[in-house]
Amino acid sequence: MNSQRPAAVLFDMDGTLVDSEKVWEIALHELAAWAGGTLSPEARAAMVGGSMKSSMRIFREDLGQPDRPEEADVKWLTSRVFNLFREGLVWRPGAAELLRAVKKAGMPTALVTSTGRILVEAALDTLGRENFDVVVCGDEVTMPKPDPEPYRTAAALLGVPIEQCVAIEDSPTGVASALASGAVVLAVPAELELPATDGVHLRRSLVGVDPAYLTQLLITQRLLQPEH
Incomplete structure (x- = not known):
């Protein structure tokens, strides 16, 4: 050796x-629309490479919904990304x-x-x-x-x-x-x-x-x- x-x-x-960042991009924008908002390019960029917790904090702040419950969003996002991952990367x-x-x-x-x-x-x-x-x-x-x-x-x-x-x-x-x-x-x-x-x-x-x-x-x- x-x-x-x-x-x-x-x-x-x-x-x-x-x-896979492009997969996350799709899902995050869909989640933002479901939440009644639009995710800014700056917020999306800040999420790259980060944990789910930090990304969700950025997400809520960007949408102006700091008190938005996290659990349902994480569940929805995980399910959507899982299905996209299963389609192939x-x-x-x-x-x-x-x-x-x-x-x-x-x-x-x-x-x-x-x-x-x-x-x-x-x-x-x-x-x-x-x-x-x-x-x-x-x-x-x-x-x-x-x-x-x-x-x-x-x-x-x-x-x-x-x-x-x-x-x-x-x-x-x-x-x-x-x-x-x-x-x-x-x-x-x-x-x-x-x-x-x-x-x-x-x-x-x-x-x-x-x-x-x-x-x-x-x-x-x-x-x-x-x-x-």
Whole structure:
């Protein structure tokens, strides 16, 4: 085994592996219409990569209905997104190829997402359950993204040091979580532009990314951060 290669590869889901943010877009706008309002582009952008709880708070504030009961909205949204997920999800460019290559190379993998377990189970019909050694969902952690807990939880479940993992993300919220966890971060923007950030490796897509590229990212990061 190559000791220099990542101890594990930690994948975000929505916007990173699959184009599911567009599915959320459909459902959220339908929910807003059902609630008698219209969701603003700014509010929708603020939800990308966030947890259900934070998204619903933004939703209520944007519609000017801060006291709107959350439970019914979450139930409706979950049901609608579940059905849309079951219809099939579209892979992001290069994502399926990278996932297959990482698995073929024998590198441990984790799916680390802000999405709840019931929806992740539907998405795994597209992603393939066999592709992930560990799955960490947004409703299974105390502090969701942008807190580092989801990524640290994944590394702990895999039994590997987070500093030797590569996390792949697409949103500011997810990047903040991965970076704070101590992982090496590869960011590929989807719905939102990502600013240049120290410690974050930016690419336009996952096309051409393979295990050798991820290994080089880890080596580069080690050279930039020599041991004390």
